[in-house]
Amino acid sequence: MKFSMIFEAQLADPTVEREHQLLRDCVEQAVFAEEMGFDRIWAVEHHALKWYAHMSAPEIFLTWVAARTTTIRIGHGVVCMPFNFNHPVRVAERAAMLDLLSGGRLDLGAGRGGTEQETSLCGVDRDRTTQEVEEALRIIGQAWQKDELEYEGELLRIGPHPVLPRPRQTPHPPLFLACSRAETLTRAAELGIGALVMGFAGPEAVGQMRAAYDAARAARSGDSFVSTAVNDHFSVLCPTIVLDDGAEARRIGTRGQRFFAQAIGHWYGGTGVPDEAVVEGADEAAEMRKAAEQVVARLHEHDIPVRPNATATFNADHAYGTAEDAIAHVKRLRDAGADEIMCLVQMGTVPQAACMETLRQWGEKVIPYFRETASRETASRETASQEAASRGTAR
Template sequence: MKFSMIFEAQLADPTPETERQLIFDSVEQAVFAEQMGFDGIWAVEHHGLEHYSHMSAPELFLATVAAKTSRIRIGHGAVCMPFNYNFPTRVAEKAAFLDVLSNGRLNLGAARGGTLQEAALCNVDPERTAAEVEEALRIVSSAWRSEDFSWHGKLLDLEAPKGNAPLRILPRPVQRPHPPLYLASTKPDTVVHSADLGVGALIFGFAGLDSVAHQHKLYRERCETRSGENLVSDVTNDQFVALCPTIALDDAKQAKEIGARGQRFFGESIGYWHLGGAEPPTGDTVNEDNVAFMRDRAESRAAAYDRGELPQYSERSLASANYNIDHAYGTVETAIDYVTELERVGVDEVLCLIQMGTVPQEVCLETIRNWGEHVIPHFRAKEARS
């Protein structure tokens, strides 16, 4: 099992000054993660979603981290692959360049860029995003596997002008035939689609361990039974990567409160940008009991779901997922217990979410240190014994 971190670059009090500090703080965390024994770091891509994510150019963040590290894998996860966000051949070029700069440490994930705000900013047609993401993955993998390149698909035709040399992606990636491919999966049906395409699944873990186990079962079953007709490459990547929200401190109560507050900010940001909420979160919840608030909100949303007042997801726990705080918030023992359950489920890579909009830098660094000194060594020793 691998251990990684993910960066949304969230910010409760956005100003040009705090935004710049956030970016430098995130770089510091990522470099420290390598020192503490983490296997990878991942960075999302979002556009124009104030508070929720200021990571608009993750390839630049990741290139900076790559230059300051030597071992940790660099997860570009996930690139918004509808064509107006990032044209497929440009994805192939920039990702290959990042693989070169990191000396073959790149993982590449795909995403739809799921808000109307982002679509409007980049002139993306929301009705085409799923089809464009799939074709983009096929184009990227094809361009990397072939020295000379052309493409004739359902949505795009790419061919060199008559009489010219063939199209070519430069530079070539270090990893051959190409870096591992992933798909960001926020719903169980997308997890199944990831398996159909032969790419790794990057899943949200807010809904809890039962949800992670359910999605892992769906993914593995489809990997075992897929016909192979829909694979995006002749090289498959069947890695199941699950989000693990965590704050690990000596004071379990304090860690729970900081985690609940951070996840509340995260969940309310999602609610505003994805679900049309009235006001963006301010993060000004210092004087509230966020643990009680989150539990009450989760219960009320579950009840509203049961009454038919919320969308009827195929998985009940998704109704209140953003408000479930039964995660690795507590001491290192809490984190070890939680990861033990993820290990039992069969998760291949644990994706630690530490940097949330209201979590102070010193708490992020202390959590990284505690994982590096206690949690990760616990499982490394366990693997060595087995």
């Protein structure tokens, strides 16, 4: 199992000074994550989402981090692939350059960037985003495997051109798709690409999503693959704050997640601006429930069906507490089918000190627990295999 962290560059009570410090803090966390033994960092791409994500140019952020690190993998989680955000050939060029200069450490995820706030900024046709994302993946999958790209699809036609440079990884960096619903998981499997599962609903829901992904993998024919290089990696979001004081970690984590959930509700569902006030001694679990009830009331008001995803972000059953609490939660995610635990630490109201301490606790206690367990299991299997071989020889 792999361990990573994802950066949204979330910011409560945004000012220019706080924004600038936030991005420097994210770099500090990413560099420290390598020291603490994390396998990968991911960076999102969002545009014009005040009170939510200020990570508008992840290719710059990831390049800066790559230059300051040596081993940790660098992931786009994700590039907004509709053409008016990023032309597919430009994505391929930038990604290959970063993969080359980082020594082959890049992973490339795709997503829609589908909020009205973002699509209206860049003139994106919201009705075509899903189709454009898939066509972009097909173009990128081909661009890196031919001396000259020539493509004729339903939406784009590209005459013969070399796409330069070629990436370090052969034939190209692993491809992923952001997935929050069974339909997108099924499509990711059919396309032959990994899943970045952004669900908040908990390990049971992760298990159901893994089952949907695996069922689609088992049923696929390969006709829809976007590349000859198939990636079946299943990465799962894990909000987490870990401190020696478990109660304080839960308070900070739940407060940060409430801000995150309210920000998502604001930009994706038209609810109010996130509540930025932090009241000392507040019952954060109660405040989380209250915020979820407000979202449900808003949906009822507009006669919009209340689906499970509508309130999933308000589920606070995550890796908040002590290292032992985090280990117990990660076990549940592992058993649900996670190939990778994608830690969400940097939430809008979480202080930098709590972020750094969380990374230290994961690096010193949580990650080693699972790596040592895996080593023992491997050694046990090898011993059993050797003993079986010896018995066979003796006969």
